[in-house]
Amino acid sequence: MKAIVIENLGKRFGTLWAIRDLSFHIDEGKVLGICGPNGSGKSTLLRILAGLLRPTRGMVKIYGKNPGKHTKRVVSYMSEIDYLYPWMKAGEILDFAASFYDDWDEQKRKDLVNFLKLEEDKKIRELSRGMRGRLKIALALSRRAKIYLLDEPLSGIDPSSRAKILDALVREYRGQEETMIISTHLVREAESLFEEVIFLKQGEIILRGNADELRETHGKSITEIFLEYFV
């Protein structure tokens, strides 16, 4: 079953084409890593899938539907930037999100808050960078969503929080029912999670394949292949 189908996707901002001509599909239940430097179009792609941006041209289908209110119900998006209400407490934003998503899982939320050592009573503006990163992950993963879109979940975060986030991802990932897309330029830390990999450069796919198969054919880690292509 194809969870996501993208055909000839293009996205332009003014005169700049952030995404040129993208075509690929993702089967349900896979973890896809989208790797590329800043400005390669990773965030733009994820935002289009999340329904925050509209394609300039081409087609995007999530379980056969165009991104919109109905796909947002089953898609969990985690942005790269600080996008949470600074005046809310950590617990408040979790409660708030819970009221909008039917697939919210309160047990998962409790487990994640515990596991990530989140202080629910602290205001978001008082949290450290690493803590905010953990909160974002908790927010994204406390659901039984069908698709998870994680934009740079590890960037700008201290090593111990990164390790925690990776652990949380492995713990919570439910295999066959869930599709996960992780975009990152920190390939080394996340590559053991990827089943499929796409390399994006200036809005175009320059490499794609199964992670283990790529390792076999290139005789290198995904990180090394990445460096080869981008340095």
Add this chain to the structure above:
Amino acid sequence: MKILKLYIKELKENYNWMVFSLLAVIAFDIFLLLRMPNMQRGSATVLSLLTFVVLLVLMFVKGYRIIKREWDWNTKEFLLALPLNGFEIALAMTLELITEAMLYTSVATGLFLFILSRDFSGIKHNFALPLFLIIFSYFVFTGVYAIFIETFSLTLRKWRKTIGFIFFVILTYGLVKLTNLLKPIMGKLPSFKVTMDYMGQINSQHINIGNFILPLIYTALLYICLSLLIDKKMEV
């Protein structure tokens, strides 16, 4: 219900500002009243008009801020990833503005009636209700108008301030023209009969209900346009 939750969040977010601005306005009015104990009989009108204008401006700022803040804080990414369509998001924000308008109107009306009864003790009248309704409709309209203008400029990629301002001017001009055109039709609507009885002198006027129906109609139209903007044009 989801819209309710969003509405509550807007209230929580604005609660400080709401309380603070109201207290500031009330304090300002009390200050003026105390400073001018021997004001002319027209003071009720002047002071209330002043308060009304101040609150109107505040409503405009409110409407503008309610959407601009989502941009400044980048929370637009969170908000627009929620499974809500433009109509639902716009409704939650509009309800918040209506709540504020309700509060502001109570203050403005209360102030006017208070000064009036102070300056003209013993006066009897029945214009509390029409006054309240008219002020309320103006406040609501102003707030929703502001949110619409700002949302429009946020959907632009370049020259937001310039095009937004031009749009504001043109739309305002258009609305004024439209209102003039509609005056004859409004005239056909029923009116409140408003009477003032002061020391035996009876003054009566007719206040057309169009005076508050029209702003509310405009508000409804703006709400629809706002919803469509959020639904179809808004990108994050």
Add this chain to the structure above:
Amino acid sequence: MTLIQFKNFDESRPIYLQVMEAIKKAIIRGELKPGDKIPSVRELAQELRINPNTVQKAYQELEREGITFTRRGQGNFVTEDQDKINSLKQEILEKIVRDFIDELSSVNLKLEDIIEKIKEYIENEGHSNRKFR
């Protein structure tokens, strides 16, 4: 469980193969005995911080090779078939020897010298730690 040492796996080779190798080595070393339960997919994935589907693939391959079998609702277990385990030992031994010879072929030595060196090493160095029969 030696699998935990396996955390430093080599990302330049397919990960699922390495998971399979680690399980096989654990079986040969006797850390996993015939009939023992191997860690669940989730446990191992969390321990190693890798995709559970990768572990699943490795387990499926192991089962296909007859090294492990699944008991419905209970998990994956090491085979009790001794022949299978013996041929596994042979397989691993072959691989070790093959890799060893590949490395040595870059050093130009005679076969007798190589065997001599092996004996020398075992006698002098770590034979207290090794289990050679």
